[in-house]
Amino acid sequence: MNLRQRFAKKKRKRMPADLNLQITSLADVLMIVLIFLLKSISAGLTDSQSINVTKGIRLPGVLSGGAGKEGIKVEVSEDRVELAGQRAATLYSFRFGTGDLNGDLAASSTAKSLNSAFGAYRKMTPPDSPGASTIWIVADRRAPYATIQTVVASAAMQGYQDFKLAVVQGE
């Protein structure tokens, strides 16, 4: 046996027969990740972050925006306008019926339907309750301005004063 062979033999280490993984550190890391996730989710359940946006609605993006405390959610999706989860008007590809838009919108069936929905909701809500006069417009970015305008005008007619437009921050 020459010197090189003897040296190589000496250097080879014996591996233990039962290889134990150090999983305690893995458990620690997973626990920390879990705590951070729980923290971030619970932090997101306050104020405007708690808005539950219906699937299919793509909110408009902005670079920065403000926060909202309390409000009544009005959702404008492709086929409907919902006030606090209840259908208030029907839309056709984000638009009101063509018959409505051709004539006097204020006298149209859509505007009447929206007005009565906002009016009924206003009567139902105590005026001193938090967010009673604030409307959160949660509308799809593809909706035409005419639709948003009609919804806002109908709410304003019933005395709602503050409007907040829900947007996605950072886009």
Place this chain on the structure above:
Amino acid sequence: MIPISSHKKSLEFEINIIPIIDALTILVTFMLAAGVYYSIAMLDVKVSGGASDTVPVQKAAITITVDVDETLAVDVKVTGQETREVRLEAVNAKVDSVRINQELDRLKVRFPQIVTTTLIAKKEVHYQHVVNAMEAIRKTHPDVLLGGF
């Protein structure tokens, strides 16, 4: 005499943490999958005119109106002590936020007391573009009134 060591129970024991790790991994995976990774913000607006006009009517030095049309060109109209109308063409199929901001910034220097701007858009302009114009306005004039009713 019985040796003490034979009565002594071993204090060393091992917790089986493999099922804990399994449960944690599944929890983390579900939470990552269920998480919402965008932040929702709010833009304040008020309505120009009508029953709910909450902005007190007063003799303002100037009135600023930003009007977005279907081509996404923007007309910035100023009336009052200064009368001016500037047309800002769209850039890359978007409203030109930079130039809107520049134009309003110039007005802000001359009329610092004016904080309100009315935003009007044509019926077919997409909501996203209206919001883009609003965002540009809010940098200099925080009170935005939705107009055209």
